[in-house]
Amino acid sequence: MKSPATRRTWARGAVGAVVLAVAAGLLVAVGPQGAGAAPADTASGHRWITDRQGRALVLRGLSTASSAKQAPDGMPWIEEKDVVRERRELGTNFVRFLLQWRKVEPSPGTYDRTYLRQVAERVRWYGERGYHVLLDMHQDLYGPRVGGNGAPVWATGTDGLASAPTDPWELGYAEPGTVRAFDRFWGTVEGGGRDLRGHYVGALREVARYFADDDTVIGYDLMNEPWGGSVQGPAFEAGPLARLYQDAIDAIRTVDRDHWLFVEPSAIGSNWGFATGLPRLDDPRADDPRADGDGGGERGRDGDAARIAYAPHLYPLPMDLGGGYTGSTKGQVDRSLRAWREQTEKTARRLGAPVVIGEFGLDVGLPGAMEYVEKVQRMADDMGAGFAYWSNDPGTWAPWDAKLRPTRLLPVLDRPAPLAVAGDPIAYRWDAERKALTVSWRGKAGVRGGTEVRLPARHFSKGGRVEGGVRQSWDPKSRILTLGSGPGTHSVRITPHA
Template sequence: MRPPAAWRTWAVGCAVLAVAAALLYAVGPKGAGAARADTASGHRWITDRQGRALVLRGLSTASSAKSAADGLPWIKEEDVARERRALGTNFVRFLLQWRKVEPAPGAYDTAYLDRVAERVRWYGERGYHVLLDMHQDLYGPGTGGNGAPKWATRTDGLPSAATDPWELGYAEPGTVRAFDRFWGTAEGGRDLRAHYARAWRAVAERFADDDAVIGYDLMNEPWGGSVQGPAFEAGPLARLYEDCVGAIREVDRDHWLFVEPSAIGANWGFATGLPRLDDPRGDGDEARIAYAPHLYPLPMDLGGGYTGDTRRRVDASLASWREQTERTARRLGAPVVIGEFGLDVGLPGAMEYVEKVQRMADEMGAGIAYWSNDPGPWAPWDAELRPTALLPVLDRPSPRAIAGDPVSYRWDARARELTVSWT
């Protein structure tokens, strides 16, 4: 928890900023436009139901949900309260499992959704915005991963062996075949996208009137199986997103819909072929589709720290990732949330890297969901829930909701000052 002195600095800063904002507004369109260049050109913001621009900062909850029999994370309500006290976060990316939403074809587990709703309430009562994320890795339990139900998993007898690192499992024959069957790209395969979209409809129908929910992350780190690159993103993936958007909008017109590119490449800073998607709500500011790529620079994804030559390569990767992300966001007409980033906090330079990503997110006007809240070497707390070196780095002020047009914001950790500009 931040010491009282930090809050006094913050309060004085807010008083000064109120005057600064009035002066900025008085400058007129030319001055405001120049300052707005601090964020991406054509930048949009995720907004709440009052139309306020939101700066979303939080953690993903949680990897433990992937393997749990009930599909739920390890947390209890007191853990949510502790996170709020320790970090001051206002955002959580909450993992769902398709296997639990739709355990049998066309049958939706309302008891599971009720248990999810209980946890959403824990967050909502503490002022959090909850992003419901339909998570998958390696397709599902039937291929050694998580996400898809076994009834929707068809490998045609091909193997899916465990690999090290685990990501190599995406190239296992059985995993590739399961994805191809899901997308309908394998000869004679079933296209399971309609099932998936209807499962999302069931989730959206349950949470359409829940003010704690900010939106739905349609698929974690999509993988195209034997179809990759722009052919996958502009083809099967775009069609899945179109199906999900249509199904959700039948029952929920208000919540934001978050889309991710293919993880291979985009996570490292390469371009994506994801096309602009239509929202039945309307075009322009009426549309509520957000872009939620993940950030894992390849040198760090392979287990490296943030030092020496690796640091230079990571910096180059971050610059490329930002350029590609902002370019894609402009093409999609979408605000940005960094849906995942993180690393082992014991690696050399780890804290400097985390702070660099946070500064970059501030400059971009992007939300963040650090991976993850699971106690251990990547988290702000260890297995005994004692703070790690990461906690004070993630514990940084930011504006929460701005009734206006945000221009820029910046936290100076040394001076303990938060500077915010808006019109």
């Protein structure tokens, strides 16, 4: 639930009262569980998104971009030169690229291939720089007819109920017209009408059909921050939401059997650390004899043909209510983070899915903001989770300001990390105080290529010294060090050259 300008007044009005009640319960209930937990052996029962060489990917990047939500053509603000700069300055390998249903299907059953070609052009910009692109079917407040973005006007049924602008914007989810639009979409109110979910699934299938053979695309995020309208909690997640996801998975697999399918829980609650009722979903790929578990030259070698990833968002409630990472709020945020991690890992085990933090972020001017961003990155490392920071739009939440000058966030995100691990990762960690990056993994049969780590110039101006491993190559332009791999356990420590 992101909005750089409006978080500070979330708790206003009827919905705000509910949020405050939930907040109080959460801050009391989450308690100190998980405190002091050591980094887990992520290779034990953990799944990884893999590349065509079978290497485990550590996905780190930004969402691109909020500017696409209201743009008439649905395109983000970026030009190709901005992708070049992003790769050079941050060394990221992942982007969550926003799509709009209103652009994919501007009229019922008609798909706009000009729009998809424009998306494909930007995907190519990223692919030529080594990125993996997640195509995210994005919505906030359902669609523009009720003041949001995402759904086309023709797919918005309000039954004449109004949706007035709200401050903050999140309160718009409680506007009568917005609630009714969601209820009409989910089919949870009486009355006939167009099969909106069927159209939405058809639009997802068309996107998958278009990008099925594009190796830069790593997968599809089936819906951004789902909202149940008048049906909430487990009843929504285990009911209408799970049915939509299963229908979408089944439909996409008729045209694309290889890309990953990313699912999100309902944002309210799970963003803060509450449990989710999202059930395990079936991937028809798992029953396809062509989808052999060892990869066989396909995109994955994960031992399980199903390719469903879990992509929850992370916005701790104390900060969602306007606080920074300081004082008494800091302890509350830490409790929320522990609860979020516990519930996320529990859900990922139930789904049998790897984890990518689909969004996290905050105004970089808030007290303690940089400490918080670094803490989330360390947590992601310990979990073996990828992330997409919100977002690359120039401004107060971004690594660059309106004039594209670096903000103080940029050096915090520009940190040493593995990008691809030639086997099953055990653990990896950047120790800023000792200026040491440690990476350990178990070699895996059939994996090709070496382990790639990025060593930013701000920390490794003269490259890295390798202890405990074999240095294969070093590219000072991309700042990528490649390490040799093979059978057995590897444990490597990389420190700056003197």
